[in-house]
Amino acid sequence: MSGPIPTEPRREHRGLAASLRRLIDAGGRYIDYRTAWLAALVMGAIVWWINSGHGALAALPAALKQAAYTFLVAGFIVRLCETLAARVSPRALAMGLAVLVPSAIAVGLTFGVHSLRGTPEPAASTLPTLLMAPPSFFVWARRTRAGVESPDARGRPTARRALRWVGGGLALAAFAIGAALWVSTRACGDGTPAPAASRAPIPQCLLLPHEGLAVWWARTFDGNHPAPQYGDFTLNRPPSHEPIRHVPLSRHPFLAAGGNNMHNDAHQSDAYPARGPAGLDPRISTRTQGFGGYGTLAFDDWGRVVAVYSNGRGFQLELMDPDSLEESASYDLPGRPWYFPLQGVPPWKYIGAGMYFFLDHRGRAVVPTTRNAIEVIQTPAPDSNAGFEPVRSYDLSGHVAPQRWPGQDSVAWVLPAWDGERYWFATTSGVLGTVGVASGAVRTRRLEGEIIENAFAVGEEGVFVISDHALYLFEDDASGDPRTAWRSTYDRGPAMKPGHITRGSGSSVTLVGGRDGLVVVSDNAEPRIHVRFARRSDGETVCDVPVFRDGQSGTDLSLVAFEHADADGKPTGHYSALVENNWGHHSFPRPQAVPGITRVDARRLDDGSFSCAVVWTSGEKSIGVMKLSLGSGLIYSYGADDVADATGWYFTAIDFETGETVFRKHSGIGHGYNNWQGALFLHPDNGALYTTAIFGLVRLQDGPTRAGPADSRP
Numbered sequence: 001m002s003g004p005i006p007t008e009p010r011r012e013h014r015g016l017a018a019s020l021r022r023l024i025d026a027g028g029r030y031i032d033y034r035t036a037w038l039a040a041l042v043m044g045a046i047v048w049w050i051n052s053g054h055g056a057l058a059a060l061p062a063a064l065k066q067a068a069y070t071f072l073v074a075g076f077i078v079r080l081c082e083t084l085a086a087r088v089s090p091r092a093l094a095m096g097l098a099v100l101v102p103s104a105i106a107v108g109l110t111f112g113v114h115s116l117r118g119t120p121e122p123a124a125s126t127l128p129t130l131l132m133a134p135p136s137f138f139v140w141a142r143r144t145r146a147g148v149e150s151p152d153a154r155g156r157p158t159a160r161r162a163l164r165w166v167g168g169g170l171a172l173a174a175f176a177i178g179a180a181l182w183v184s185t186r187a188c189g190d191g192t193p194a195p196a197a198s199r200a201p202i203p204q205c206l207l208l209p210h211e212g213l214a215v216w217w218a219r220t221f222d223g224n225h226p227a228p229q230y231g232d233f234t235l236n237r238p239p240s241h242e243p244i245r246h247v248p249l250s251r252h253p254f255l256a257a258g259g260n261n262m263h264n265d266a267h268q269s270d271a272y273p274a275r276g277p278a279g280l281d282p283r284i285s286t287r288t289q290g291f292g293g294y295g296t297l298a299f300d301d302w303g304r305v306v307a308v309y310s311n312g313r314g315f316q317l318e319l320m321d322p323d324s325l326e327e328s329a330s331y332d333l334p335g336r337p338w339y340f341p342l343q344g345v346p347p348w349k350y351i352g353a354g355m356y357f358f359l360d361h362r363g364r365a366v367v368p369t370t371r372n373a374i375e376v377i378q379t380p381a382p383d384s385n386a387g388f389e390p391v392r393s394y395d396l397s398g399h400v401a402p403q404r405w406p407g408q409d410s411v412a413w414v415l416p417a418w419d420g421e422r423y424w425f426a427t428t429s430g431v432l433g434t435v436g437v438a439s440g441a442v443r444t445r446r447l448e449g450e451i452i453e454n455a456f457a458v459g460e461e462g463v464f465v466i467s468d469h470a471l472y473l474f475e476d477d478a479s480g481d482p483r484t485a486w487r488s489t490y491d492r493g494p495a496m497k498p499g500h501i502t503r504g505s506g507s508s509v510t511l512v513g514g515r516d517g518l519v520v521v522s523d524n525a526e527p528r529i530h531v532r533f534a535r536r537s538d539g540e541t542v543c544d545v546p547v548f549r550d551g552q553s554g555t556d557l558s559l560v561a562f563e564h565a566d567a568d569g570k571p572t573g574h575y576s577a578l579v580e581n582n583w584g585h586h587s588f589p590r591p592q593a594v595p596g597i598t599r600v601d602a603r604r605l606d607d608g609s610f611s612c613a614v615v616w617t618s619g620e621k622s623i624g625v626m627k628l629s630l631g632s633g634l635i636y637s638y639g640a641d642d643v644a645d646a647t648g649w650y651f652t653a654i655d656f657e658t659g660e661t662v663f664r665k666h667s668g669i670g671h672g673y674n675n676w677q678g679a680l681f682l683h684p685d686n687g688a689l690y691t692t693a694i695f696g697l698v699r700l701q702d703g704p705t706r707a708g709p710a711d712s713r714p
Helices: 007-028 033-054 056-087 091-114 122-146 156-188 209-221
Strands: 233-235 283-287 293-299 305-310 315-320 327-333 364-368 373-378 389-395 411-416 422-427 431-436 442-446 457-459 462-466 470-476 482-489 510-512 518-522 530-535 541-546 560-565 571-580 597-604 610-618 627-629 634-640 648-655 661-669 680-682 689-693 696-701
Touching (some): 056 091, 305 364, 457 510, 530 610, 634 680, 648 689
Antiparallel strands (some): 283 696, 305 315, 422 431, 470 482, 518 530, 627 634, 634 648
């Protein structure tokens, strides 16, 4: 016989299902489920595609985070949009609130979600929400408003109810921001920021919320967790102060005598004859104007700093005291257009509009601008109360590569020809040209199918350019037309590498020796990149050497190079190049570069051929354009430590001869000190070292009792 029918479990099942159904129905008052599912699928797919360049597995957590967040939050925000559109009076106010409030909440929460670990590109992953939220909420609000028929829906009681929704959302956002600031402050304890300069110093511990929370938690509940340390200094051995015997570069007659562009000189050597900090009671000073940094620092004949500052949208030419960092003059440059977010180029990857400029022999800043013009601006004399004075402008907007809106080609690099009669310029879309200094006549040629993403060098014979396909020497004829003297292809690699901004070589062109010397670049080969030495006369590769580890080898910054001299100062045919490893899945503002700084030497043999070899490899990390002090025999780099919770930033000095780390000086904790592949600069007189940061400028110099006096040149 069969037993009794088990009815009780069925009633429990029905009871659980009914409770779940009631919960779903209740949630439906606050969440639009259909919209939530659709938005989760669409936004998750978009975020996966944005991060897929870092690998499918790396992109999956970002997509899942976006989908889950969108499902849970998007439906609620849509209900908020409907409530504001339907119940606020008058209509204009209702539409404005229904678009602005949900958009602000959506963008803020999206960035907060992606700032947590698991998203390789947090800012780029937020961009779709920033672009799609306002128009989507506008359409939804307009549809909702049109469906409102009852006049009671626009009465005061319902308006107050809608305002309570807005107030609750704003209170929640304020609480989240306040909590994040509180834990960040607690994480830093009683640390003292770097000494203030003329403006406020860069604050310590500018942390993302999850970083501040992690550090605070560890310090509060884990006594073994080290507290952030400000100004730590490690000296491994006393510096030798031995200068490097080198062949002086021929000075460009139309450039300032000191460091005059991002890479110091017309040869783009990144090597300074001056002495740098030796690690003798080193001091850090900083200045900030909020978010924003400096692409290039140049030094005029009085040793003052001339620099272009940018916060991503605006640009400004500034004149500063090299010691106090006091600003004495400024000049506003054209900013990026209102639609620049639509161009898809994050501010930290933008290389145009004066990030590269040069200072000429008359103390004039020659600056390419966002309007594709070259502006010539005179710096004021030290005893003058005048500010910067515009001298001349060259409009190149009709000579760049045409692009479909909102895209825009950008004049990014400019240097004077050796005779001073023309300026050479190049754009990121592969246009190379000259403009007559006196006549203003423009001549161009397009490198079809190629782009330019790195600075060019100028020698007596012409301009040396590297594209994403080949290395070139261009000469100009009597009319200024660029003419190809030679073209030399290289291994551009199968794809863009992690940590790079394009496929192909990531290095600028560096010239070493005289006209019979060499050109030094890197390629993009797999599994390892090569440091390549080529003849200046014909571009033929004389030797190359693979560097770094298989599968983790790449550089997106300029090489440092020079020619050694004998005891009498004569050329030896012995060349040295320094290259840093930038390979890594970077996610702004956290760099993920793998270690590696390598010295490679090339020697001319008796038969005229060359041999190349790796001399040493350092395990130090560098995330910016490093510089060599030929006067001190030290290489200076700037990079982050390996602390996961709160990144600390350091200046590092490396012995050129041995590759041994001489000293490390801690500059600060948090993203304010992040230089994000910016360059270092060495003052030609006072021994100070500078680097840009994404929140300002950082300066390192030996203590006042140890450093030599600055030279006051006329």
